[in-house]
Amino acid sequence: MPTYKLMYFESKGRAEVIRLALTAAGQEFEDKRFTREEWLKVKPTIPQNQLPCLQVDDRLIPQSGAILRYVGRAFGLYGDNNDESTRIDVILGATDDFLKNLINVYYEKDETKKEELKKDLEENKLPQYFNLMEEILKENNGGDGFFVGNKMSIADLMIYDLTDQVASFVTPPPLPPKLGTLIEKVKNNPKIKEYTSKQASK
Structure with missing residues (x-):
């Protein structure tokens, strides 16, 4: 191994x-x-x-x-076939596009501009991104499972990680219902839960 x-x-x-x-x-x-x-x-x-x-x-x-x-x-964790892998790639690509907004906020030196970017992120960019992810999620099992197939993939982990990290420097809007349920599912995965508990206690 x-x-x-x-x-x-x-x-x-x-x-x-x-x-x-x-x-x-x-x-x-x-x-x-x-x-x-x-x-x-x-x-x-x-x-x-x-x-x-x-x-x-x-x-x-x-x-x-x-x-x-x-x-x-x-x-x-990358889908069971080419269609599922491609679906994951679409989610990762859309997330990479969105992350540019976070990076702009993080590195902005002008405090006034930084606050404007944060406000735009909270009121516009984040809701748009979350709604997009909600629609993509609904395309698989009506949004009642994971992004692809019937098991967790790197797409689910990516969205979970993003929602966790974004909350550290802006106030995110409420998650759409199906997406919120998915995030809780990933968060409560026994292995993920054990890992995050250990990190929090350091």
């Missing part, structure tokens, strides 16, 4: 959904979290000089999206 080591910083960021995917799969992994000082020392040895990076035995895999899909394929 391969050994897995996920390298990132002491934050959720782009690595958290990968941690969640490995956790949901029941796969043990080393959760290496660099300090800024440690990162500067190892940076030249990491592909593309950026994190997250997943080490599988002696192989290093960069790019968060590639890592997430790699883990999804390895552990049955």
Whole structure:
């Protein structure tokens, strides 16, 4: 069996959904979290000089999206056929598009502009994104299960992670009903629940 080591910083960021995917799969992994000082020392040895990076035995895999899909394929979290995998890709792509709005808010230096962007996020961008996800969810089993098939995938984990992280710097609108039920389902998955409880107690 391969050994897995996920390298990132002491934050959720782009690595958290990968941690969640490995956790949901029941796969043990080393959760290496660099300090800024440690990162500067190892940076030249990491592909593309950026994190997250997943080490599988002696192989290093960069790019968060590639890592997430790699883990999804390895552990049955990426759909059971090409249609389901493509559906997951659509959700991940729409989420990447949305994340640009969060990044704009996060890095905005002008406080007045930052507040304007946050307001637009809360009142417009987030509701639009959540409603889009609700409609996509309803296309599978009427929205009463998961985004694809009858089991959790990296798409469900991605949306759960996004709703969790976005709440740390804006006040999100209420989730549409089916999406809210899905988020609770992921949150209460025994492996995810155990992981998040451990993280909260650190």
